[in-house]
Amino acid sequence: MIKFVVIGVWVCAVTLASSYGAAYWAAGANLGKAEDPYLPGLEYKRVPTITVPMIMDGQVKGYVIAKLVFTADAGTLKKLSVDPVVFVVNDAFSEIYNNGRVESGKISKYNLKDMTDRVKEKVNARLNGPVIQEILIDGINYVDKNDIRTVANQQQQSSKGQDKGDAKPSH
Structure with a gap:
């Protein structure tokens, strides 16, 4: 026991x-x-496609379509309470709307580097510090309003033609 x-x-x-x-x-x-100190490096953030109407003589003549990417320190991004993408979209839209030029139905040449630098400065001023390192242009294009209507009409006509071809005759 x-x-x-x-x-x-x-x-x-x-x-x-x-x-x-x-x-x-x-x-x-x-x-x-x-x-260990957190050294993540730069992070690339893709901005949603921005569509900016180009107004001349009181009418919309076409649209500038821009795709942007920005770089920022990943550690700084994690510390932010708000997503800087919203500010990049807003300031890029304003910059293209106010300073973008369309002449004779084509986007005219202007200094993209100056435009992206102004957007970067405005966003960093709003975020109270150097958050955005660089803004990159993934693509920028101009689409005339008449071209949009032509494509839309062609798509409608082709869909109507497919609907008629798909219909089966009843016996």
């Missing part, structure tokens, strides 16, 4: 000692390890 009591006490002591040792080791592993 005494052997069973001694074995029980021994099992309890070993269990307690191993639990204490595991907890001490786990706690010591986190304390002894110095935190």
